[in-house]
Amino acid sequence: MRNNTYLLILLPLLLSITSSCQNQKAAADVLYSGGTILTMEDDVPQVEALAVKDGKIVFAGSKEKIKDFIGKQTVQVNLENKTLLPGFIDAHGHITSRSGMSQAVDLSPTPYGTVNSIPELQTTLKKYIDKHQLAVNMPLIGNGYDDAIMVEHRHPTRGELDAVSLTHPLIVIHTSGHASVVNSAMLKLLQIPEDVKDPEGGHYGRDVKTNRLNGKLEENASFSALMKLMALLPKPKETDGISQELKDFIKAQDEWLSYGQTTICDGRTMGVGLALLKEVADKKLLKADLVYFPDFEANKKDWESFLPHYMRYESRLKFGGFKFSDDGSPQGKTAWLTEPYIVPPEGKDKNYKGFPIFSDETLYDDLKKIFSKGVTAQLHVNGDAAIDQALRVIGKLKAEGVYKQELRATLIHVQNSRPDHIPKIKEIGVLPSYFSAHVYLWGDWHYQSVFGPKRASFISPAKAAKDAGITFTMHHDAPVTPPDLLTGVYAAVNRTTRSGMVLGPDQRIPVIDALKAITINAAYQYHEEDSKGSLKVGKLADLVILDKDPLAIDPIQLRSIKVLETIKEGKTVFKQKEK
Structure with a gap:
């Protein structure tokens, strides 16, 4: 009886201590509320509040329930009617090229x-x-x-x-x-x-x-x-104990961060770029995650040396697979087409169709090597002949059991795509990543001089991919353009050129699908959908704050949206200066 009496006396105190410990454990580092929070999750597309602890999301839900995560040290951020989204993911860009061109x-x-x-x-x-x-x-x-x-x-x-x-x-x-x-x-x-x-x-x-x-x-x-x-070229001298190459890289990284990206891509690493990435990682200079794809041809002699680093972040740097450049540029008229350019470049006749970089045999042998090791690839294919070649070769490797859909090989640009490519892309199980800003930046040029009206109207056919149930991403290909993914969103949604012409209105997609292409879909492309790309409990707190809600404004105004803050694993890595 005496023991029971002691228990009755101590029980409230024990419960109080337990409750206090639980609350202390649950207390978040940062809470976000007071604005629009878009999750990119289909079942719960929008929440009222988000809680972050130790760089991860611990709550995404109602303002009422967020109170359970408030502790003495919790920072409560009022979004002031701004919009919070998952951090943007660079599905294909060239940061070492950008830093190399800084001078x-x-x-x-x-x-x-x-x-x-x-x-x-x-x-x-x-x-x-x-x-x-x-x-x-x-x-x-x-x-x-x-x-x-x-x-x-x-x-x-x-x-x-x-x-x-x-x-x-x-x-x-x-x-x-x-x-x-x-x-x-x-x-x-x-x-x-x-x-x-x-x-x-x-x-x-x-x-x-x-x-x-x-x-x-x-x-x-x-x-x-x-x-x-x-x-x-002579190597620039170090100043302040840091090389010019590192300064240029830091500047380029800050540019990516200012456009809301928390995962960066180097889509064709070669030469000095490889040493540069290793140096910035070793010196802990990466503020965002960086996925790099060495050019296979440039690294052919020692390609297997990359394998121990595959799909592993080491000081924020991850080897994501190999890059293959199968043809050239449509706006530069070096892409490989099946039909001639409308206006051939100077020195070429009316039958000029561009040219390939690889033979089928070379591409087959090289892809077989890496796919056999379970390593994926990004394949630059702009012209429809280059797309044909990639689908032909990967299709053959799939039939032989070498290529498996779970590798998620990615067709980069896929600019001069044809309607018959869509079912083949789905059947083979590759991902198209569209450079959608082409519609806005070079749509008039494609219409008048490169492809002509019919072919130009089907560039970056995101709607056709969506209707076929294909997961697609979008990229900026910086430094071809600045690392500006919102212009790609604008172009995919509006299909409006510089002159104001609507190019292929049937290929317009809803804003939410364009946003998914640079968040959750891009995470999927990198095999990181379990940790990135949406606002869900357990995922990394990679976030971006925009001054406007992309889903609430007139789509024609999408290019006017400003990135106010970029947050990597709960820490601010870019913040717009107040005017």
Whole structure:
């Protein structure tokens, strides 16, 4: 009886202590409420409040129940009618290319730059040379010129770059990254003779009258020139104990974060990029997760050395598979088509269809190697002939039991897709990742000069993929464009070009589907849907706060949305400065 009496006396105290411990354990680090919270979860698409503890989501539900997670140290964030979403995921971009081009002269046209003609390109380069008082033989790189936008609608020539300088070796890189133009001094520096032969998967442009090199380099001719130039350039000196390469990478990473991305992609890592990524990881400089895809051809000799790192984050860096570039750029007119370009590029006849990078045999052998090891791939396929090749080769490997759908191989860009590709994509079990911003940025060019009305109306066919039940993602392909996924959302939803023309209205998708393409679907592409891509208990607190609700505004205003804050595992990694 005495023991029972003691129990009765102690029970309230024990319950009080237990309750206190439970509340202390449940207390969140941060609570979010007071705005729109979009989860990207179909069963609960929107919640009133979100709680985060130790970098993970511990609650997503009603404001009433959030009270259970409030402790003395809990920070309560009032969203003030702003919108909270899962952090955006970069399904395909090139951050090492962006950081590598940080010191290049910006030659971008509107809406991201000011170079809209060849004379403006020449003036921009001349001003840079004068302002920085470059030594007479110092090489100079320009990046981002776009013949689709410049008033001449053509590439600059060797002669026009010679007019800028006969002593400074100059190279200007096309916005697609698949072509460049050099002057005579650069040809001399790189030891490219007049009788040079085209490399496999590449082309040297020539003047149709004289057969002299006109300075234009396409695909592997351009890539090899850049690699050779980078090896010749003097390495910048360290300042403040940090190299210029690391400073440029940090700057590029901050740019990605400012666009709301908590997972970043390096979609064709090669050369110095591999060493750079290892260095930034080793020095704990990554604020976001980074998934990289080494170029298989460039790393063919030691490709198996990557395998121990597959699908494992090590200091925020993960080897996600290999990259294959099967053709070129549609706006640069190097993509591989089955029907000719509407207006062939200079020096080509009316039957010009672009060209492949690989033979079927090479692509088959290489993909078989990695698929046999359970490693996935991103395949750059812009033209319909390149898409045909990828589906043909992967289809054969699937029939042989080598490719399995759970690998989630991804077709990157899939720009010049045809309706008959859709069922094949579903049957084989690959994921299309669309560069949807093409509709807005280059839709008029595709309509008038690249594909013509019929083919142009089916670029980035997200609606056809959705109707077929195919999981698709969207990407920005930076530095082809800034790492701006919301412009891709705008383009996929509105299908409106720069001129205001609606291109393929039947391929418009709802805003929610475009948002899923850059969140939960992109997480699925990376085999990370269990930890990222939606706001659900147990997932990482990777978040983005927008100034407007994408689901509530007029879709034509989607490009006006601003990223206010980017949060990686509960910690702010970008915040818009208050004006």
